[in-house]
Amino acid sequence: MSTILLVSLEEETRKEVVNCLQKGGHILFAAPSHKKAIEIVKQREVDLAIVGHRLPKGNGLEFLDILLKQDNSLSIILISGEADLKDAISAIKNGASDFLVTPLKHLEFKKAVARALENKRLVAENIRLKRALENYTKVKLIGTSHLFQKVVDQIRQVAPTRSTVLIAGESGIGKELVAEAIHSLSPRIGKPLVKVNCGALAESLLESELFGHEKGAFTGAFFQRKGRFEMAHLGTLFLDEIGEMSPPMQVKLLRVLETGEFERVGGDKAIKVDVRVIAATNRNLDELVNAGSFRQDLYYRLNVFTIEMPPLRERVEDIPLLAQYFLQHFAKENSKDIRGFTLEVEKVLTSYQWPGNIRELKNVMERAVILAKGPYIQLTELPPKLRLTQTPPDLILMPIGSSIEEIEREAIRKTLLYTKGDKVSAARILGIGLATFYRKLKHTE
Ligand SMILES: Nc1ncnc2c1ncn2[C@@H]1O[C@H](COP(=O)(O)OP(=O)(O)OP(=O)(O)O)[C@@H](O)[C@H]1O
Ligand SMILES: [Mg+2]
Structure with missing residues (x-):
């Protein structure tokens, strides 16, 4: 079952066409104007358009172009009241599959319709295969x-x-x-x-x-x-x-x-x-x-x-590869010459947990490419959230010359800061019993 659109046909021709086609089990639409025809082709899949070719000369041909721009697999038959060979040739050159002259000879007309529909099927099948191939290489x-x-x-x-x-x-x-x-x-x-x-x-x-x-x-x-x-x-x-x-x-x-x-x-x-x-x-x-x-x-x-x-964090070795892949992808998209990332960046990328998995990595790389100033992505071009996993551990720093007592006092102070005042945790971190911890704490006050 095919969908056929009848455009700007003279009343008599339209009747003849409908008469000829109605037993073929096709869906027929009639469009009284070119404008209406274009609307229909935009909205639904049409297999064949049968178009009345009226004087002044040429207007039917421009219209063919517009129709084919909407749907390049559409088949078109032109029907004219005049047997003008020049018109017929240019219609075919412009993508029509046939040019017929009224009054229509039924057999000839039916053959032309069958040929046009077969042509449409072939073109559509080729487009399908091409898309299939694109799809195949896309994944x-x-x-x-x-x-x-x-x-x-x-x-x-x-x-x-x-x-x-x-x-x-x-x-x-x-x-x-x-x-x-x-x-x-x-x-x-x-x-x-x-x-x-x-x-x-x-x-x-x-x-x-x-x-x-x-x-x-x-x-x-x-x-x-x-x-x-x-x-x-x-x-x-x-x-x-x-x-x-x-x-x-x-x-x-x-x-x-x-x-x-x-x-x-x-x-x-x-x-x-x-x-x-x-x-x-x-x-x-x-x-x-x-x-x-x-x-x-x-x-x-x-x-x-x-x-x-498996989540991305469980296959760490894929991270640099994916990062590089997205980097190249976005570099191309943004017309930037970016060759890779520093070792520090790779370390951060592989130690992060990636709760948003590959989508998150892709976004991070897109952002980095946009921010990048040189050919290699730098640590500062990663989101702060990622860099946090790399902040150095808190340190207890004391100048040489400090006494053991002073060092102890500073160790206790810094550890308590770290545990937000939790003395049990602080004692455990320092590796001493809670009683000892309290005794030493008393000394520091
Ligand atoms: N192995 C891979 N190689 C390249 N790109 C990938 C890979 N896996 C995922 N992606 C990309 O990561 C993004 C997220 O992938 P996708 O949308 O398929 O995830 P999802 O599991 O369906 O996520 P959600 O559960 O949130 O819907 C997509 O842009 C996808 O192209
Ligand atoms: Mg999904």
Whole structure:
């Protein structure tokens, strides 16, 4: 079934065209003006435009250009009242797939439509493949640590199958990127990868987002709308923050996972889709199941293949590599010549805990690149929070010439400052008993 747009056709020609096409099961739209036609092409996917070519000469050709700029895979047939060879040639040169003259010969017209639609299919398929390839080269997973290589192995292993995958790990660790990699390495590459954040929507909104709704399903549902499951048909659906999904929605999701079927909100027709589901969570689903907020049956269904992503602090050897990767990325983006970072910076980066994981590291490197004055990132170009982990320990400093008594007094004073007056801790730090500590304290007063 194709969508065909009829633009500025003479009344008689339009009737003939409709007559010819209506049995083909196509969706037909008529646009009385060029302006209206452009609006329609902007709003929906049109496969073929059949355009009336009126005098004055030339105006149809400029219009072709505008249409093709909106959608370069669109097929166009021009229909003219005059058999002007020059016009016909320039129409084809401008991207039309045919130029026909009225009165239309039905067979010739039908053949032209079939050819144009086939052409559209070919162009669209090529665009799809090109995008698929871009997608494939876009996903770059950086990391050489043993723990990360295990993740990469798991991705390679599960990608070609149609198994449901659960990706678990702290915020900012790369769960979405892993989902993209799985999709890109699967036979579903080039088909849609549709993402839904289950934590971001209220329950009723999430339901119509996932399953779509029929016209009139609820107040404000003026049109029928396809849900994400339908959009992801033949492709992959990424359900982010699955742990936030409400129990009633969990029941509905489980049913789709088991049968591949669902109904739109307000509808009763079962819709069948072929969708691979990848879910992600930064919560511990085991705990949620124990607490009763996550259904055990759904957990089992999702848990067929789980990829646990270790936090960045547990794979310290990936930090310099990732830092260098982001550094080059942002240097290029900001047209700056930056070659690396100092050893001090590397030490700070590898000793920090990275609660925000790779996303935090990426932000830190972006900031550093913006602040950088020379070819190497300096300590001062890191956020103060990171540098704090490197402040020197508090010192007890005494000039040579001080007596033991003075040294003791200073040691006690500084240690008490450090423990904020806590005498038990101070005694422990100094390695003496509490009674001794009190005795010495008395001396210092
Ligand atoms: N191995 C990696 N190599 C390169 N970039 C990475 C890697 N892992 C993550 N990133 C980058 O780090 C950022 C955070 O990753 P992502 O959004 O996938 O994390 P997340 O686990 O989904 O986080 P959240 O739980 O907060 O949604 C992204 O910009 C991503 O491109
Ligand atoms: Mg995410």
